[in-house]
Amino acid sequence: MEEQQVDDEHAVTITEFIEGMEAQQLEADLVLGGDEGKECTYEKGYMKRQAVFSCLTCTPGGNAGFCTACSLTCHEGHKVVELWTRRRFRCDCGNEKFGEFECKLFKQRDCVNELNIYNQNYGGVYCTCHRPYPDPENEDQGEMLQCCICEDWFHETHLGLPPNLQIPRDDEGEPVFDEVICQSCISRCSFLEDYPQLFVSPPEVEDEDAPQSQDADATRIATAEVPTTETSLPVKPEMNGLTLETVLGGRPLQSPEAAETGEPNGAGDNVEVSTSHTGESSGSGDIICKIKKIKDVPAQISPETENADTSGRQKLLEPERAVFLAKQWRTELCLCGACRATYAAKGVEFLLDKDDTLQEYEESAKRKREEAKQKEDGTTQAFLQKLGHVQRIELVHGINDLTTELGAFLTPFGQNGKTVTRDDINEFFEGLRKKRRLNNI
Secondary structure (H helix, E strand, O other): OHHHHHHHHHHHHHHHHHHHHHHHHHHHHHHHOOOOOOOOOHHHOOEOOEEEEEEOOOOOOOOOOEOHHHHHHOOOOOOEEEEEEEOOEOOOOOOHHHOOOOOOOOOOOOOOOOOOOOOHHHHOOEOOOOEOOOOOOOOOOOOEEEEOOOOOEEEHHHOOOOOOEOOOEOOOOOEOOOEEEOOOOHHHHHHHHHOHHHEEOOOEOOOOOOOOOOOHHHHOOOOOOOOOOOOOOOEOOOOOOOOHHHOOOOOOOOOHHHHHHOOOOOOOOOEEOOOOOOOOEOOOOOEOOHHHHHHHOOOOOOOOOOOOOOOOOOOOOOOOOOEEEOEOHHHHOOOOHHHHHHHHHOOOHHHHOHHHOHHHHHHHHHHHHHHHHHHHOOHHHHHHHHOOHHHHHHHHHHHHHHHHHHHHHHHHHHHHOOOOOHHHHHHHHHHHHHHHHHHHO
């Protein structure tokens, strides 16, 4: 009986190890979009979204990027920067920006990819502080959030929020918003002023040192008067935050009742806007402008507010402050011809493309991962079932030894910010083989 208990214990440990490996693989797949890194993506053109890297060894100016396969095959041992995902990007590896350097996977390509867009991240720096990540001079830098427009990453403390406002999170510290637009991109999204129901207001924090006479409303992102619309706002506790921590945040929104009183909900309330990305059609087939329809509705003004001075009311979009947007906010944007022209003129028409969203990117990765698991056809589990008691124990000990040795081996690389090369890995396993031979003597 005791032997059986020991056997079961080790069998569970092996199962946990496999589950841990699968979880790590899924995390990698979510970042890489299920790309196994076997083929260069150049021939796929300007992909709607893919994982992108840059090489400071080949292009120190930070003016080029490449796909997952090229990061593994062509730039091994180089100083590679992981940029996470980028939209409408075509692999640059081996074009004229790399000089004499040639791509090992696909050589026939244009001199440059004229439609690619680059930012400071390709040079290894981020945020308004223009610092690297991780920052060797500041270990306590916290999470970073990615702007859904320019795709740069920002420290939470550099989003333009005043000291008495904080990032909208729930009681467990999870983001309660879907996407962020940084303060630099606000001007490109001025049309969002017509969608007050899509904003997530940063909650206030109690500042014991602040004078009691401070007007809290003066530093709060104002909640505009929401026109009466047919937009539904069902409560749903879902989150989908984006942080740089997860790759090398969601939605407390006003309820219809709170909108009528002008009082914001608590930061822990999660809501989503309606998900139908269609406009109301007129009898002639043209899409009726949502914004025009709202503005044409006569405002209901009470006697108390008829003579009130509203000139001092703050706007939803402030030039020096980032904004947080609710789940499925993109689906609420008007699709009429005039609004589409506005999006195109401001260079943000991608907001209407479902495939541009991180949610769709990750769902695609999950589908690919599930297909890969099905192809494996239970090979690993079948192998474990064939092992005897002694073999299972030896396997567990081997896994534990490998985990310990690998952790000790990789620690100095992490501390010094050094890239792990193929030679380093070969050296590691050669050391394990030598140790095993000595133990068997």
